[in-house]
Amino acid sequence: MPWPLDLLVSTFHAICEHQGGIKIDVVGDRIVIAMRTGVHCSTDFDAQEAARAAGLADERVLSNVLIEFPAEAPRVPDVSILRDGRLEEPYSHEDLLVAVEIVSTEHDGYDFALKEEQYARSGVPAFLIIDPFRGECDLLTRPVDGRYATRRLHKYGDTIHLQLADGGKIDIPTDTFDRRR
Numbered sequence: 001m002p003w004p005l006d007l008l009v010s011t012f013h014a015i016c017e018h019q020g021g022i023k024i025d026v027v028g029d030r031i032v033i034a035m036r037t038g039v040h041c042s043t044d045f046d047a048q049e050a051a052r053a054a055g056l057a058d059e060r061v062l063s064n065v066l067i068e069f070p071a072e073a074p075r076v077p078d079v080s081i082l083r084d085g086r087l088e089e090p091y092s093h094e095d096l097l098v099a100v101e102i103v104s105t106e107h108d109g110y111d112f113a114l115k116e117e118q119y120a121r122s123g124v125p126a127f128l129i130i131d132p133f134r135g136e137c138d139l140l141t142r143p144v145d146g147r148y149a150t151r152r153l154h155k156y157g158d159t160i161h162l163q164l165a166d167g168g169k170i171d172i173p174t175d176t177f178d179r180r181r
Helices: 005-019 038-053 109-121
Strands: 022-027 030-035 061-063 067-069 072-075 079-082 096-102 126-131 136-144 147-155 159-163 169-173
Touching (some): 038 061, 038 096, 038 169, 096 109, 109 126, 126 159, 136 159
Parallel strands (some): 096 126
Antiparallel strands (some): 061 079, 079 096, 159 169
């Protein structure tokens, strides 16, 4: 008898918390395990700091927390920017204003396809993909009919001007983002 998905996910996340430096995602019938590198961690930190510098409260800017989606596998974005208000765990996709994912492997179809589709289908207003291999960021906004209507490419060194669905604004400078080769 297969394990229930929520039990698998919570077990894997407990392992990650104990072990450290590992991120595990469940995608369909696949389990994706990635090591968090120094580049990954510093980029994660820089993205969170930009959101806090814009005045967002700490409880709205979270790293590696479980976000539940209806009838789909939960996600653990590298950085989650949540709507304002008193929110309780487990967080819902409806709480999520921006999902930030940092690409873990070169030529990563996982962040560029599967997560993009799920976030758009679920109506997550913005999805930022940070790719330290290419030195580029893709900002996807305006989910319509299960796809993002707008995609903006930013090179490292640019400042990403992010308009939140609740009217807030975040400027994310990318000049401190490190590259991976």
